[in-house]
Amino acid sequence: MNFFTQFGDKLYSTFIEDDRWMYLADGLKTTLIVTFFAVIVGVILGFLLAVIRATHDKTGRLKFLNFLAKIYLTVIRGTPVVVQLLIIYFVIFASINVDKIFVAVLAFGLNSAAYVAEIVRSGIMSIDNGQFEAGASLGLNYTRTMIHIILPQAIRNILPALANEFIVLLKETSVAGYIALTDLTKGGDIIRSATYEAFLPLLAVALIYLIMVMLLSWLVSRLERRLSKSDRG
């Protein structure tokens, strides 16, 4: 009996008292906003980088852009995302009053772009060279061949890998607290410091991440099944 009342009290103080559940709700909202826009930044920039890299590998053109892209990929993939986040917030935007959500979107987007770029590049390189030649032999130039023939096939091949990258990104945003942005993780942490009770808020945070990841994974596996079904032979 004692245990249950104690547990009930803890539940009450963690989530109900002073509307503390709002920290989790608001944090979740922030996490989702940051992830969503970071995915958009990552996809756009990632595709751009991938096309530059693949074009250079295929045709030998764009030497300078390829050189820049390679440096970008090396630096971004060679340093922790937390450090990148801190540098963007405390160094690049040090003297400007800037929205933290914007900084987080930028940092996670720029970071994700590097990983998206390598996924997309591998997708492009996996397409048989004969597809490029077939396009060329019909009078299509490189750009048209890329847009209408290569990329649609490449995207289809890499969709599962791309979706997994977004799942990773969702979890990676949990370090946004380093720039005092109240995301889901930080929200749970605020409750912990208010109630001196760590177990329940952190468990709740973990559960919410887990549910989101499981939901996304389920969507990915459905997507994979759909793709393999329409993949005739």
Add this chain to the structure above:
Amino acid sequence: MIEVKELHKRFGELHILKGITTTIEKGEKVVIIGPSGSGKSTFLRCLNRLEQPTSGVIRFEGEDMTSMNDKQLHAVREKMGMVFQHFHLFPHLTIRKNITLAPVKLGLMSQQEANAKADELLKKVGLSDKAEQYPNQLSGGQKQRIAIARSLAMNPDVLLFDEPTSALDPEMVGEVLELMRELAAEGMTMVVVTHEMGFAREVASRVIFMDNGQIMEENEPQAFFSNPQNPRLKEFLSKVL
């Protein structure tokens, strides 16, 4: 129509084409035969510059292709269809879209005009019922016939065939050769790299024998097969016939 002068192609140390000179006239059906590694496919791929020649001149309708910029080159390729050994159909598109993609995206036809053209071509190659299917639902022979239809949709002046039946099961070779015979009879200019000696004998207006990166002999098919001069050709024919 196509004029080739002293064409050389090297891949690093390898000297694949060692000075090819020949002229292909409008309406000609030129069949190129020769052993593997003789450079016949490379020669064909140089004609539409899928391979960049190391030296020499290729003129298409009077224009030097070796010195063209990309834009001019794409314009020439619109007039020069190519059929590949492995078809290279676009697997993500329906048969109809495979055929209409290039003419529509290049602004030569509206989607409706291209669809009408596709229907006409599908009828010609005997695959009218496949318009909405995907390439991987077809047999090899059907794929190659669609690949030919795709080239024809551009209304080319010349068709290049790079071993069009070599990747096919034996029972499917006939349907593709039959279609090529039809095209030849309609007056299409064709350059065909093949191992099908029967086709060369019946359809070619001229047969070229290549060996070791050079044209060793060229002649009209009757004399070519019944009275070969070059010793390498005699040896080759004795093995394949």
